């Protein structure tokens with residue numbers, strides 16, 4: 515029997531917890547509501563969908579959000595200017611620059627220009643480095659969402675072999691570091707596979723936990739996993755079928771369902787957890803901000 519890891523349901527629980535904390539530590543103390551800034555460049559349809567759902571999540575929970583939407587052909591300089599405005603605005607507690615960025619923009623330079631204290635994505639090297647060294651830091655929302663799913667479903671990670679597919683800074687790299695940390699919700703033996711790994715199924719067949727984040731619909735099939743494996747599907751691709759379009763994960767759900775012990779569905783698995791973890795990071799930034 516395969517059990518679904520229901521990210522929608524967990525996100526509802528966590529939304530309630532965050533709302534309570536906002537009530538207790540912010541509203542009751544008559545403090546300003548947390549405020550998330552979002553900078554989006556261009557009109558990439560996936561990015562627009564992600565950004566809209568992040569804004570909606572802020573509304574659901576009752577925190578402030580501001581979107582700066584720049585045209586596709588904006589220069590790196592213009593983007594850096596908007597980042598400086600967010601860095602210097604005391605009313606913005608944390609902000610993100612939606613990725614991926616256009617080819618004419620140097621993403622590293624952009625991420626490095628974000629004030630680490632407002633970097634609620636946890637992508638700045640200061641946060642990423644601290645996270646890698648088990649120090650307190652903003653942790654990238656998707657990776658935090660995956661750890662929270664495993665934690666809330668009481669899935670043991672310690673001593674397990676985790677195979678991560680994909681080494682992006684958004685998911686693959688941070689989750690591979692977090693799963694291997696000497697920490698509660700860590701102590702896993704991690705294999706990080708990627709586009710240059712020959713015979714990926716050699717590794718996935720040995721995995722107790724598989725986390726796939728490559729954005730390749732149906733990539734992981736039932737034949738590539740061992741019976742009872744825990745499968746976390748991070749890939750979300752918009753697939754068109756005639757006039758209809760729908761979301762498809764990296765996992766070939768039909769062949770994996772029945773063989774895995776647990777699986778995250780797409781949609782309704784990791785996605786809602788990513789959004790709520792971004793809010794959690796924003797609340798953390800707001801509380802840190804007010805402690806100053």
Ligand code: GUN
Pocket residue numbers: 564610611612613614635655656684
């Ligand atoms: N693009 C896809 N996921 C993310 C994310 O978590 N943060 C940002 N900034 N861009 C993304």
